[in-house]
Amino acid sequence: MSETRYTHDEWSSEQSDATVTVDGHDLSVAFFDSEGHGPSESRTGSDQPADEGESEVDTANDDPPIVFLHGIPTWSYLWRDVAPAVAEATDRRVIVPDMLGYGNSAMHDGFDRSVRAQELMLEELLDELEIDEFAAVAHDIGGGAAVRYAAHQPGDVTDLVMANAVCYDSWPVEFISNLGLPDTAEQDPEEFQAMLEGAFRQGLYGEEVDETFVEGIAAPWADERGQMSLCRNAVATNTSHTTEINYDDIEADLLCLWGAEDVMQPLEYGRRLAEDVGGDVIELDAYHWVVEDRPERFAEAVSQFVSE
Numbered sequence: 001m002s003e004t005r006y007t008h009d010e011w012s013s014e015q016s017d018a019t020v021t022v023d024g025h026d027l028s029v030a031f032f033d034s035e036g037h038g039p040s041e042s043r044t045g046s047d048q049p050a051d052e053g054e055s056e057v058d059t060a061n062d063d064p065p066i067v068f069l070h071g072i073p074t075w076s077y078l079w080r081d082v083a084p085a086v087a088e089a090t091d092r093r094v095i096v097p098d099m100l101g102y103g104n105s106a107m108h109d110g111f112d113r114s115v116r117a118q119e120l121m122l123e124e125l126l127d128e129l130e131i132d133e134f135a136a137v138a139h140d141i142g143g144g145a146a147v148r149y150a151a152h153q154p155g156d157v158t159d160l161v162m163a164n165a166v167c168y169d170s171w172p173v174e175f176i177s178n179l180g181l182p183d184t185a186e187q188d189p190e191e192f193q194a195m196l197e198g199a200f201r202q203g204l205y206g207e208e209v210d211e212t213f214v215e216g217i218a219a220p221w222a223d224e225r226g227q228m229s230l231c232r233n234a235v236a237t238n239t240s241h242t243t244e245i246n247y248d249d250i251e252a253d254l255l256c257l258w259g260a261e262d263v264m265q266p267l268e269y270g271r272r273l274a275e276d277v278g279g280d281v282i283e284l285d286a287y288h289w290v291v292e293d294r295p296e297r298f299a300e301a302v303s304q305f306v307s308e
Contacts, residue, residue, distance in 0.1 A: 006080045008216030012104055015076070020124035022100065025111045029125050030104035031097040032076055034087040035060055060093035064133040064158050066306060067122070068096040071140020071165070072176055072233055073196060075103030077216050078139065081295040082302070086137075089303035095134075097125055099142070101236075103220050107229035113236040115144035115166075122149060135159035135306045136252075139291055140265065141166050144242045147250065147273075154251040159306050160279075163257045163298070164265040164290050167247075167273050172237035173264045175199065180234030185227065192227050193218060205261070205286045205293040213292055247276050254279025255305045259286030259293060 006014070015030040066086060068079040076096045087094040098105040100121050101113035111117070122145060126134065135158050138146035143165020150157040178184060184192070196218045201209050221230045256270035260283040267283065274281045282301055286293035 005084060006077070006216075007212060008077050008219045011077050011080050011216070015098075015104055017104075018125055018128045020121050020128065022117050022120045022124065023112055027100055027106040027111060027121070029097055029100065029106070029121060030076070031095055031125065032079075032083065033096075033129075034084065034094045060087070061091045063090070063092050064135055065093040065095055065131055066090070066135045066137060066302075067126070068094060069118075069122075069136065069138040069142025069146055070096075070099065070102070071138075071142045072102075072237070073179065073199075073221065073230055074140070074217055075099075075220055077103065077219075078289075078291055080216075082291055082299045085295070085299040086303050086306075089299065090307055092306070095125075095129065095131070097122070099145070101229050101233045107220075107225055109228070109232065113233045114238050115141055115148060115241045116238070117236075118142075118145040119148045119152070123153075132156065133158055135161075137161040137163070137302055138165050139163045140288070141171065141237065143167060144171075147242065147247070148245055150252050151245040151247065151249040154249055157250075157252040159255075160250070160252040161255045161257055161302055161305060162270065162273060164259050164262045164270075164288050166265060167242050167269055169239050169243055170265055170269045171239060171242070172234075175264070176234050176237055178234075180231055180237070184234075185231040187227075189222075189224060189227055193222055196221060200289070203287055203289050205259070205289075210292070247273070250277050253305075253308075255301070256281045257284065257290070257298060257301055257305075258282070259284055259288060259290030261286065262288045262290070264288045 068083045070078045076098045083094045099118045136146040143162045220226045254277045256274045258270040284294045
């Protein structure tokens with residue numbers, strides 16, 4: 001595995017903020033934009049136009065942008081190596097939001113964090129960024145928001161890459177369900193953080209663990225507010241939100257890019273989705289954190305797929 005491009009602090013400093021309205025709540029969304037800091041204020045406090053932003057990648061063409069969606073219990077930092085690499089390889093703009101309740105987006109109590117709400121968040125964010133069409137690359141519950149969007153607004157999603165992503169009745173898994181228990185919300189913060197970091201380490205495919213990844217991916221949950229927010233996110237996982245949609249309505253070109261040895265989102269669901277929607281399956285030697293296990297191969301496959 002190549003050395004990571006970003007620490008979690010560096011990634012956070014590259015993000016911009018936008019305000020979206022979901023279910024009547026005005027909520028902040030943090031996002032990485034390869035074109036630089038867009039129409040909203042950057043997280044470093046500046047208000048620069050896109051061509052003066054701090055982002056490393058600024059060469060996008062006129063093809064639809066690529067939106068990367070993370071899952072639980074991660075945040076946009078999951079894509080820190082893959083998204084910029086895809087932007088460079090395809091010469092396309094990439095947008096990488098923190099979903100509501102995750103990362104540097106709104107974490108306070110009092111709003112829905114389900115994939116239904118994340119779908120609405122994405123619609124609002126893309127409207128703010130004046131994006132009509134896009135390709136979606138989604139992992140874990142980010143896939144739930146992606147398939148909902150693709151089914152409800154099929155003309156807007158040109159390409160769909162599902163990576164060990166939830167669909168049908170594949171979720172929630174026991175680990176995530178347990179995160180939503182009241183006892184977990186009241187767990188000692190140090191014990192909670194150790195439990196999370198242990199889960200990230202154990203979920204990696206190779207013997208070598210990138211501690212920058214472990215520290216960074218767990219960072220948003222390190223304080224009391226983050227711990228409570230993650231528990232709220234876990235409670236919001238709702239299988240009905242991926243069983244109620246009509247998968248036949250999805251028109252996007254589909255690639256299921258799957259860590260073949262994942263026990264949380266088994267390969268059979270990727271194969272089922274590809275058969276139902278019409279698409280291909282690429283199996284990678286990886287567990288659930290396929291984006292971290294195989295970043296170079298993942299970025300290569302995504303870049304090739306969206307360029308076809």
